[in-house]
Amino acid sequence: MPPSPRGDERASRTPLLEIVVPARNEERRLPGGLLQLCAKLAQMPFPTAVIVVDNNSTDTTADIIRNWPQGEVPVRLVQCATPGKGAAVRAGLLVTKAPLVGFCDADMATDLDAITVAVGLLLGGERVVIGSRAHAFSEVENRHSRVRELGAVGFRALARRLVRGVSDTQCGFKFFDGRLAREVAARLRTPGFAFDVELLARCAAAGAPAMEIPIQWRDMPGSRFSPARHSAGIVLELGRILLRLHAESRGVIRPAWEHAPDPVGSP
Ligand SMILES: Nc1nc2c(ncn2[C@@H]2O[C@H](COP(=O)(O)OP(=O)(O)O)[C@@H](O)[C@H]2O)c(=O)[nH]1
Ligand SMILES: [Mg+2]
Numbered sequence: 571m572p573p574s575p576r577g578d579e580r581a582s583r584t585p586l587l588e589i590v591v592p593a594r595n596e597e598r599r600l601p602g603g604l605l606q607l608c609a610k611l612a613q614m615p616f617p618t619a620v621i622v623v624d625n626n627s628t629d630t631t632a633d634i635i636r637n638w639p640q641g642e643v644p645v646r647l648v649q650c651a652t653p654g655k656g657a658a659v660r661a662g663l664l665v666t667k668a669p670l671v672g673f674c675d676a677d678m679a680t681d682l683d684a685i686t687v688a689v690g691l692l693l694g695g696e697r698v699v700i701g702s703r704a705h706a707f708s709e710v711e712n713r714h715s716r717v718r719e720l721g722a723v724g725f726r727a728l729a730r731r732l733v734r735g736v737s738d739t740q741c742g743f744k745f746f747d748g749r750l751a752r753e754v755a756a757r758l759r760t761p762g763f764a765f766d767v768e769l770l771a772r773c774a775a776a777g778a779p780a781m782e783i784p785i786q787w788r789d790m791p792g793s794r795f796s797p798a799r800h801s802a803g804i805v806l807e808l809g810r811i812l813l814r815l816h817a818e819s820r821g822v823i824r825p826a827w828e829h830a831p832d833p834v835g836s837p
Contacts, residue, residue: 581644585619587611587689588748590662590673592655593622597629599792603678608643610682614689620645621665622676623658655794656758656765663755671752672745677790680743684785688745691781697750698773700736701743702782713789718797728808732815733770736780740766743785750778759814763800764807771815 589607593600604620611618620643622635635647650661659673670692674680680701688699703710714722722740729739744766746754754776760768770780816822 580617580642581640583617585644585668586616587614587618587670587672588666588668589618589620589685590659590666590671591620591622591676592625592658592662592673593627593631593676594625594653594655594658594794595627595629596631596676597627597634599790600631600634600676603676604638604645606678606682607674608641608645610685611643612641614686618643619668621648621662622646623648623650623662625650625653625658652761654761654765655763656768657761659765659769660755660758663751666748666752669748670745671748673742675742677792679787679790680741681786681788684743684783685745687783688743691783692745692747696781697747697778698770698780699745700738700770700780700782701741701785701787702736702738703741703785703787704737705782705784707784709784709786711788713791715797718795721797721801725804725808728805728812729764729767732767732808732812733774733780736770736782738782739770741785741787744769744780746773747778750776760807760811762803762807763795764804764811767808768811768815771811775815775819 589611591604591607600622607620611620622645624632624635624647632647632649635645638645648662648665650658662673663671670689672688684701691699702708733739750773754769754772757772758765758768773780
C-alpha cells in the first residue's frame with residue numbers, strides 16, 4: 571500500500587482503534603494477512619494502527635514488519651521475550667493507547683468484515699465483543715483433525731466452568747474497550763493458548779461480560795497449534811486459571827499483579 575499525502579496525514583493522527591496480531595514464525599501467512607487487515611482498516615472512517623508481536627521467531631517474521639511499507643495504517647513491531655500466544659497478545663495490548671483495541675490471528679481466519687460490526691457495538695457501549703464460531707449465524711469452514719476436535723470438546727467443557735455464557739472462548743478475534751483491555755491484560759498470567767479463558771473471565775469479573783457475534787471463519791493451513799505438543803499444557807493452564815481465580819476471589823492469595831514480579835513478561 572503506497573503512502574499518499576492523505577495517508578500520511580491520517581497515519582500521523584492518534585488511532586481510535588489498534589489491533590494486535592501475535593505472530594511466531596509467520597513469514598508465510600503474515601504478509602497476506604497484514605495486507606488484508608490494512609486494506610480493511612484503511613476503509614474505516616477514523617485512524618487505526620496495527621501492532622505485530624513477535625516471540626523470537628526463527629524465520630523472517632520480524633524483518634517483514636521492520637520493512638513493512640508504512641501507509642495509511644501504521645504497522646509496528648513489538649518483541650515479547652516470553653514465549654506463547656497469550657504472552658504476546660498481553661504484551662501487545664499493554665502498549666496500546668487507543669480507546670478501542672482488539673486482536674486477531676496472522677492467518678486472518680475470521681473474515682475481517684466482522685471488525686465493522688465489533689467496532690459499531692463497542693461505540694454503542696459494549697465493552698467486550700468476540701467472534702464466535704458457535705454462533706447460530708456463523709459460517710464455519712472447519713478442517714481441524716478429529717483429534718483436535720475431540721480435544722476442543724473437552725476444553726470447552728472446562729472453559730465453561732470459568733467463563734459462563736460464552737460458547738467459543740478460543741476464536742482469535744476479540745475486541746475491547748481499550749482501557750478495560752489494558753487493565754485486564756496487566757493481570758493476565760497465562761502465557762499459552764488458554765489465555766483467552768483468563769482474559770474473558772477477568773473481563774466478566776470486572777463487570778464486562780463478552781458479547782458473541784457471528785463470523786465467517788475458515789480454518790487456515792499452517793496452524794501453530796499442535797494437539798500433541800500443546801494439549802497437556804493447555805489443560806494445565808486451565809487448571810491454574812481455575813485455582814488462581816478461585817483463590818483470588820476468596821482472598822486466599824492476593825491478586826498476582828499486586829505483589830509478584832511479572833511472570834509473563836512486559837514488552
Ligand atoms: N507471538 C506469538 N504468536 C503466536 C505464538 N503461538 C501462536 N501464535 C500466533 O497465534 C495466532 C493463532 O495461531 P494459529 O497457529 O493460527 O492457531 P489456530 O488458529 O488455533 O490453529 C497466529 O497469529 C500465530 O502466529 C507464540 O508463541 N508467539
Ligand atoms: Mg489459525
